[in-house]
Amino acid sequence: MTKSAILKTSLDMLYYSGxxxxxxxxxxxLGAIFMLHHxxxxxKLQTDFAPxxxxxxxxxxxxxxxxxxxxxxxxxxxxxxxxxxLRTNTPGTCPFAVFTxxxxxxDNLIHARPVFRKHNCPFIVFASPSIQDGTCELWWRGLExxxxxxxxxxxxxxxxxxxxxxxxxxxxxxxxxQLYWPVRLLPPKQQRRWINDFCDVNRVDLGAICRAEAMTxxxxxxxxxxxxxxxxxxxxxxxxVARLTAADATLELKQSAQRLAEELGELPKYLAYPYGxxxxxxxxxxxxxxxxxxxxxxxxxxxxxxxxxxxHLTALPRLSLSGEFxxxxxxxxxxxxxxxALWNGFRQLNVA
Numbered sequence: 001m002t003k004s005a006i007l008k009t010s011l012d013m014l015y016y017s018g019x020x021x022x023x024x025x026x027x028x029x030l031g032a033i034f035m036l037h038h039x040x041x042x043x044k045l046q047t048d049f050a051p052x053x054x055x056x057x058x059x060x061x062x063x064x065x066x067x068x069x070x071x072x073x074x075x076x077x078x079x080x081x082x083x084x085x086l087r088t089n090t091p092g093t094c095p096f097a098v099f100t101x102x103x104x105x106x107d108n109l110i111h112a113r114p115v116f117r118k119h120n121c122p123f124i125v126f127a128s129p130s131i132q133d134g135t136c137e138l139w140w141r142g143l144e145x146x147x148x149x150x151x152x153x154x155x156x157x158x159x160x161x162x163x164x165x166x167x168x169x170x171x172x173x174x175x176x177x178q179l180y181w182p183v184r185l186l187p188p189k190q191q192r193r194w195i196n197d198f199c200d201v202n203r204v205d206l207g208a209i210c211r212a213e214a215m216t217x218x219x220x221x222x223x224x225x226x227x228x229x230x231x232x233x234x235x236x237x238x239x240x241v242a243r244l245t246a247a248d249a250t251l252e253l254k255q256s257a258q259r260l261a262e263e264l265g266e267l268p269k270y271l272a273y274p275y276g277x278x279x280x281x282x283x284x285x286x287x288x289x290x291x292x293x294x295x296x297x298x299x300x301x302x303x304x305x306x307x308x309x310x311x312h313l314t315a316l317p318r319l320s321l322s323g324e325f326x327x328x329x330x331x332x333x334x335x336x337x338x339x340x341a342l343w344n345g346f347r348q349l350n351v352a
Contacts, residue, residue: 020339027304029304030085031077033319037105038105040056043061049173052141055322063115069331077097078098078122079270103234121228125224129255135210136237149202185279221263232269232270232271250288269294273297299316302320302340304317304337
């Protein structure tokens with residue numbers, strides 16, 4: 001059974017047994033910060049090889065989720081209000097929901113913004129300047145493109161030489177699984193050299209992929225003018241900061257905010273760590289973000305928001321709206337906090 005299938009089974013058990021509702025009063029917390037990447041028609045509805053489709057949801061599902069959290073009595077707030085409630089210990093009578101989008105993809109403007117405007121729902125877009133420049137190596141998309149476009153893939157990584165048949169979707173997925181984590185775990189600058197070489201050999205244009213996916217600076221300015229929208233920082237080059245030296249990580253965090261201020265006229269107050277898991281952002285990086293002056297920062301560690309997060313504003317957890325989990329019952333269980341409590345060993349705080 002795949003990891004995704006195991007998680008779905010766990011969520012279904014909590015939902016259909018009624019356990020999530022019983023546990024809700026103990027674990028629901030003050031609110032939730034939702035994480036999105038792509039919002040576009042057909043998001044994760046593909047039936048062929050599409051290993052990155054988990055990063056996509058449909059506009060219809062986003063619409064349904066926002067409607068659901070409103071029905072459940074959540075306040076739709078921006079990051080500033082969520083931080084204010086935590087800092088002042090005035091949570092309000094209702095839980096809050098914050099919607100965040102990482103990487104500033106063009107579909108956020110075209111397909112997500114109309115849904116947020118329909119519901120008068122605030123949202124924050126975390127932008128990496130190199131993505132808006134069209135120069136960032138979206139290596140996970142480049143890797144997918146090479147595998148999708150070939151019937152045999154050759155790769156050398158971490159002193160291993162691989163010869164992988166990719167004739168059909170099953171073989172393509174197997175090749176992806178052999179390559180994804182070795183590439184992901186390379187030191188960031190080495191990773192980008194590797195993917196550039198890999199794509200060059202296989203005649204895949206990484207720059208074209210980035211330009212096709214990302215908002216331009218003019219498009220980012222357009223969405224930034226929306227009163228519902230906040231722009232946050234996401235480093236310059238979408239590097240996993242924990243895998244950089246402290247000096248390089250500091251530059252990524254500082255220069256990202258500075259460039260966004262130059263382009264948009266306002267210094268961002270909030271940060272999202274690229275990848276954002278325990279391997280990609282840790283205690284050192286949380287402290288760096290605070291020292292640089294970010295008021296709050298979000299990870300991809302799974303969790304709801306509790307009063308104890310007031311002392312850890314640069315290490316906030318999120319709930320992913322994943323293409324693999326586009327069912328309201330999954331969202332209902334996650335918002336109860338029950339599944340997250342089990343996965344986190346009943347810890348409300350996970351910042352180690």
